[in-house]
Amino acid sequence: MKTRIILLLAAMFLAVIGVARAEAREVHMIAPEIPPHFDKSGHGRIADVVRAALERCGHRVRFTVVPFGRHWKDYADQTSFDGLATAEADQTFPGYSTKPFMRLQDGATVRGAGGLEAIASVDQLKGMRVLAFPAADKILGIEALVPQFKSFGMRADRFDQLRPLFADRADAVLADGLITANFIMVLRDRARAGLEPSIDPTSRVVFRKIFASGPQRLYFRDAVIAADFDRCVGELRTSGELVRIAKPYVDQFRDILGDQYPDD
Structure with a gap:
């Protein structure tokens, strides 16, 4: 009896793993070239956090980086993009918004x-x-x-x-x-x-800092990806990994920024 239960649990576990792998996706996102948040190669303070969160959920991300401002228009006009990085609090785009996860200042x-x-x-x-x-x-x-x-x-x-x-x-x-x-x-x-x-x-x-900080969100065309991101970026924050990823980008400019820029 115990053997049958163990085999049943093992089969269920393998089935769950199989489903997770089947649902893993490459997420094509458009982002603005605003180093050091996003550089031409798709790396930076925000880019690295987005990548880490999606990878934690089993997804892979590919960034197309364009001049600032064009990312909003291209995402709205071109359905080939799975996601948009990033949106301000008062902006609305097609798809599903994540919760705010990082701040600009x-x-x-x-x-x-x-x-x-x-x-x-x-x-x-x-x-x-x-x-x-x-x-x-x-x-x-x-x-x-x-x-x-x-x-x-x-x-x-x-x-x-x-x-x-x-x-x-x-x-x-x-x-x-x-x-x-x-x-x-x-x-x-x-x-x-x-x-x-x-x-x-x-x-x-x-x-x-003479203005309020600007919470940043992402948009995804798939509600499941948006929910995955919220869950996994939350786990990064709880573990301290989010700050460990983002803070070095701020620390290198402390002589200019002092304590006036958020770590996250």
Whole structure:
């Protein structure tokens, strides 16, 4: 009798394993090129967490990385993509949303000795020269405040945002702190190599979080994949693995970010 029970349990176990393997999928996701969250090769702070969570559930992920902004349009227009990374809290796309699982942090990057190094509110930028990314006035909710800046420009090229800051032709750059810190590092490396003669690579700049953090979600066309992701990313968080994956991407820029950027 015991032997029959053991054999029955073994058969049930093998059946479950077989089903899990049959349901495992390659998930094709579209993502924006915003290093160090997503780089061209599909790696980075958010990319690595997404990959780890899906792999924990038995799936594999393949990223197509496109310029920022195009990822939203392409996912909505092209059903060949199984998932979208990432969506803001107020955005809706076809398919099924996951729960928020990581955060971005927009804020102001300023010169370390420019008088704004302790800025705590966007209102403190009144009368200042401000640069930001395209559509930042709407995304950051500062449309009513823009007329009170001394000047305001929105530029797609990250270097074109930062060069005026280093040259004291701008007082603040509004953007995600980690993305900005990454481009500052690249700009400093270019300056040390003699490619940016107007940039002093030793100039100190700091990031200040003056906006609420932005919870990030994914969208999947398959509800089962979305549920799998929520479950497995939750397990990563509980075990501490999520922070172990994401935190090193922040730690390498602590001289700029300080304690102003979330580990997760």
